[in-house]
Amino acid sequence: MSETPGIPAPPEEPSEEQASRIGVDSWVAETERHGRGRGPLWQLARLWEYSPDPVKLLAFVALASTVPFWTNEGDLFVFGLFTLLYAALGLGLNVVVGFAGLLDLGYVAFFGIGAYTYAELSSSQYGIHWPAEATIPIAMAAAALVGVVLGFSARRLLGDYLAIVTLFLGQAFVFFTGVANPTVAGKGLTGGANGIPQLDPLTFFGYQLTSTKQLYFFLLIVVTLLATALYFANQSRTGRAWRALREDPLAAEVMSIPVNRLKILAFVFGAAVAGLCGTIYAAIETAAVSTNFSVSVLIIIYAVVILGGFGSIAGVFVGAIVINCTLEFLEPQNDHPEVKRWLFYGTIVLLIALLKPWFRPVLVLAGTIAFGFVVHAIVAATTAASWTSGVPVSGASWLARWAVIPTGSHGNFNNYLYIGLVVAVVCTASLKGWWRMIALVPTLYLTALVWENMLTQNGGITAFILFGAMLIGLMTVRPQGLLGTARVEIV
Amino acid sequence: MHLLLFNIYDQVRSLGWNGAFTLLRDGVVLGSLYSLVALGYTMVYGILKLLNFAHGDVFMVGAFIGFGVLAQLGGPLAPALGLVPLLLVMFAVAMLGSGILGVVIERFAYRPLRNAPRIAPLISALGVVFFLESSVQLITNSTHSEYSTFPVFGPLFTPMFSVAGNPVTVVQVLIVLTAIGLMAALMFLVYRTKLGKAMRATSFDREAASMMGIDTDRVISATFFIGSVLAGAAGVMYGLYLSDTYFFVGFLYGLKAFTAAVVGGIGSIPGAMLGGVLVGVVESFAGGYAGGQWKDIVVFGILILFLLVRPTGLLGSHAIQKV
Numbered sequence: 035m036s037e038t039p040g041i042p043a044p045p046e047e048p049s050e051e052q053a054s055r056i057g058v059d060s061w062v063a064e065t066e067r068h069g070r071g072r073g074p075l076w077q078l079a080r081l082w083e084y085s086p087d088p089v090k091l092l093a094f095v096a097l098a099s100t101v102p103f104w105t106n107e108g109d110l111f112v113f114g115l116f117t118l119l120y121a122a123l124g125l126g127l128n129v130v131v132g133f134a135g136l137l138d139l140g141y142v143a144f145f146g147i148g149a150y151t152y153a154e155l156s157s158s159q160y161g162i163h164w165p166a167e168a169t170i171p172i173a174m175a176a177a178a179l180v181g182v183v184l185g186f187s188a189r190r191l192l193g194d195y196l197a198i199v200t201l202f203l204g205q206a207f208v209f210f211t212g213v214a215n216p217t218v219a220g221k222g223l224t225g226g227a228n229g230i231p232q233l234d235p236l237t238f239f240g241y242q243l244t245s246t247k248q249l250y251f252f253l254l255i256v257v258t259l260l261a262t263a264l265y266f267a268n269q270s271r272t273g274r275a276w277r278a279l280r281e282d283p284l285a286a287e288v289m290s291i292p293v294n295r296l297k298i299l300a301f302v303f304g305a306a307v308a309g310l311c312g313t314i315y316a317a318i319e320t321a322a323v324s325t326n327f328s329v330s331v332l333i334i335i336y337a338v339v340i341l342g343g344f345g346s347i348a349g350v351f352v353g354a355i356v357i358n359c360t361l362e363f364l365e366p367q368n369d370h371p372e373v374k375r376w377l378f379y380g381t382i383v384l385l386i387a388l389l390k391p392w393f394r395p396v397l398v399l400a401g402t403i404a405f406g407f408v409v410h411a412i413v414a415a416t417t418a419a420s421w422t423s424g425v426p427v428s429g430a431s432w433l434a435r436w437a438v439i440p441t442g443s444h445g446n447f448n449n450y451l452y453i454g455l456v457v458a459v460v461c462t463a464s465l466k467g468w469w470r471m472i473a474l475v476p477t478l479y480l481t482a483l484v485w486e487n488m489l490t491q492n493g494g495i496t497a498f499i500l501f502g503a504m505l506i507g508l509m510t511v512r513p514q515g516l517l518g519t520a521r522v523e524i525v
Numbered sequence: 526m527h528l529l530l531f532n533i534y535d536q537v538r539s540l541g542w543n544g545a546f547t548l549l550r551d552g553v554v555l556g557s558l559y560s561l562v563a564l565g566y567t568m569v570y571g572i573l574k575l576l577n578f579a580h581g582d583v584f585m586v587g588a589f590i591g592f593g594v595l596a597q598l599g600g601p602l603a604p605a606l607g608l609v610p611l612l613l614v615m616f617a618v619a620m621l622g623s624g625i626l627g628v629v630i631e632r633f634a635y636r637p638l639r640n641a642p643r644i645a646p647l648i649s650a651l652g653v654v655f656f657l658e659s660s661v662q663l664i665t666n667s668t669h670s671e672y673s674t675f676p677v678f679g680p681l682f683t684p685m686f687s688v689a690g691n692p693v694t695v696v697q698v699l700i701v702l703t704a705i706g707l708m709a710a711l712m713f714l715v716y717r718t719k720l721g722k723a724m725r726a727t728s729f730d731r732e733a734a735s736m737m738g739i740d741t742d743r744v745i746s747a748t749f750f751i752g753s754v755l756a757g758a759a760g761v762m763y764g765l766y767l768s769d770t771y772f773f774v775g776f777l778y779g780l781k782a783f784t785a786a787v788v789g790g791i792g793s794i795p796g797a798m799l800g801g802v803l804v805g806v807v808e809s810f811a812g813g814y815a816g817g818q819w820k821d822i823v824v825f826g827i828l829i830l831f832l833l834v835r836p837t838g839l840l841g842s843h844a845i846q847k848v
Contacts, residue, residue, distance in 0.1 A: 505651060509637075
């Protein structure tokens with residue numbers, strides 16, 4: 035630190051990784067990445083990377099179509115059906131955000147428009163029972179029409195303002211359907227907070243899709259068609275123009291690319307896909323309820339696309355599987371309560387294992403285990419028995435010897451634990467080198483305590499805490515997502 | 526639709542001038558709170574060109590910190606302090622806590638993304654929104670925290686004076702005066718101090734400012750701190766006024782304050798104040814005349830209209846895109 039007042043200390047020399055990589059474009063970043071890494075895992079990753087996209091899709095479809103034969107009905111519903119639904123939604127959003135680079139925060143509104151259109155046209159609400167081959171195109175057209183209107187009105191707006199207009203559209207939609215509920219033909223148009231119940235099942239030319247298996251295969255076909263269409267769209271002139279638009283709208287315009295038309299096209303494409311998903315979702319749930327189209331759903335769809343990587347079709351599938359399984363395992367009522375514990379600790383150990391060099395993760399994990407026993411022994415020796423007499427929810431009772439789990443109520447103990455964890459994470463992230471490793475030990479132990487004492491009981495909330503943290507972390511560490519292409523700004 | 530207009534006409538007639546004054550009074554009070562939150566949006570946008578979606582949740586956390594202080598100081602029924610010191614402590618802790626929260630958010634969610642594509646910090650901001658909301662939901666067990674059940678606040682709800690028979694309570698006057706005071710302090714800070722000069726320079730051109738020897742990272746941190754301090758104060762006042770706070774309040778409230786910032790002209794400090802009061806009054810009148818279920822839609826409709834017709838807002842300057 036410089037002692038002279040008024041003159042700030044010279045900035046630290048940036049390390050190799052942190053130094054800004056000016057002048058390195060995405061192609062260079064890609065080839066650089068290819069040069070690194072060894073080992074069987076790397077070979078597998080290379081094999082995946084070099085296999086053409088249609089092969090990847092075929093592999094996925096082949097694998098996915100076996101799922102109904104080795105899972106039960108309930109699991110197929112929550113894991114299979116919803117993963118496919120999120121994948122379809124993610125594919126649509128990927129066009130808007132990933133290909134064209136428009137931040138569309140009203141995507142769920144289009145999803146909701148699809149669902150409500152289906153609900154109006156195929157239920158006892160107004161006694162209209164049209165078949166799905168009529169309602170699905172109408173719903174898609176309705177969503178696309180709103181998309182066109184919004185797209186036209188927002189076409190002059192620069193990036194951020196589009197995000198605002200669409201976000202407010204989403205909010206206005208939820209309020210309109212859930213609260214305002216105007217009276218049309220003697221009935222509330224949207225059924226208010228209760229929504230529209232008892233929708234017809236999907237019926238195509240007299241053939242009803244009622245069982246989970248039928249719906250699953252129908253969705254699989256839809257997702258496959260969508261992914262194929264997107265693959266070809268991405269390869270086409272339009273796809274290239276979208277990418278150009280995403281990288282630099284101004285330069286694209288100078289290159290005589292019709293920027294506005296392409297923006298609206300991407301927007302409408304996303305809206306129509308969301309509308310399609312909405313009809314299927316409404317038919318699966320047999321109801322359209324406004325709370326299902328709130329921002330929480332938006333964040334889930336965004337998490338799907340971002341985890342997989344902007345603009346990557348394969349990434350959407352990976353994101354959908356990871357996000358939906360996380361959500362479902364964290365649900366308090368799911369049938370596999372012990373799985374979520376292993377997933378949670380497994381993910382943490384995996385993340386720690388990414389630390390380099392190799393002995394750091396070993397030391398940190400060993401330190402955490404030892405630290406836990408020491409803390410447990412101290413707490414057991416100095417406080418009343420009720421502080422350590424608790425057992426973890428759903429099995430793994432041996433954990434109670436390592437983690438401090440009180441029984442009964444201990445004031446705000448849990449809340450202090452949670453706030454302590456957040457502070458510990460912030461401190462750990464601001465430390466450097468070995469200090470960070472040392473700080474990791476109590477942080478990890480606190481994480482385990484918070485998980486055992488609070489999070490396992492509050493699955494739904496935990497999911498959103500994790501998603502929020504994931505979005506921040508991913509943007510900081512790997513903004514391109516798991517399978518996205520690295521992009522480096524050219525100055 | 527014409528039925529709705531007819532209802533509005535009926536409401537206007539039946540409420541009369543007294544009703545209109547009550548709505549105006551409520552609107553101005555609500556609007557002062559919006560202004561305070563809107564300032565945070567506008568300052569951050571001015572300096573970073575970033576929509577800090579998380580700002581509404583900083584406001585919400587501020588309301589909960591104030592509540593937490595109250596609960597710690599001897600519990601609900603027998604607070605250890607008198608009314609005035611209690612209020613001062615609540616405000617001080619909540620403002621400081623929110624300020625620190627704002628700085629931490631900036632440090633971890635936005636600073637690493639300074640040179641990332643525009644979309645990255647926006648998504649990171651969404652992540653912060655969900656992280657904060659869910660965390661507070663977890664800690665408070667999704668319950669409403671009520672301020673008003675505490676008898677110590679009784680004097681706040683007595684009428685201070687009345688206008689043509691319509692009472693104006695102490696808390697309403699307190700809110701408007703505090704808001705005006707804080708804004709005056711902010712104006713002084715931005716236009717009369719060295720830090721304010723650095724802030725204005727940074728918002729004008731970050732690169733050039735850092736070449737002139739301004740530590741822009743520190744200036745940005747300071748901006749987040751100040752904006753969040755104002756939001757924290759607004760949070761406590763919100764809790765006192767509506768006597769209730771809830772984890773989901775930040776999102777909707779933040780959106781409306783954001784509307785205020787855009788209506789006033791994002792990036793303009795007087796604009797945020799004007800926009801806040803305007804949005805508050807419009808919301809109050811929409812709620813009174815068209816029915817409570819329409820007021821949020823009316824506010825959002827105004828925002829969309831404003832963005833389409835005059836994206837620079839009332840007092841914003843025209844941004845010319847430089848190539």
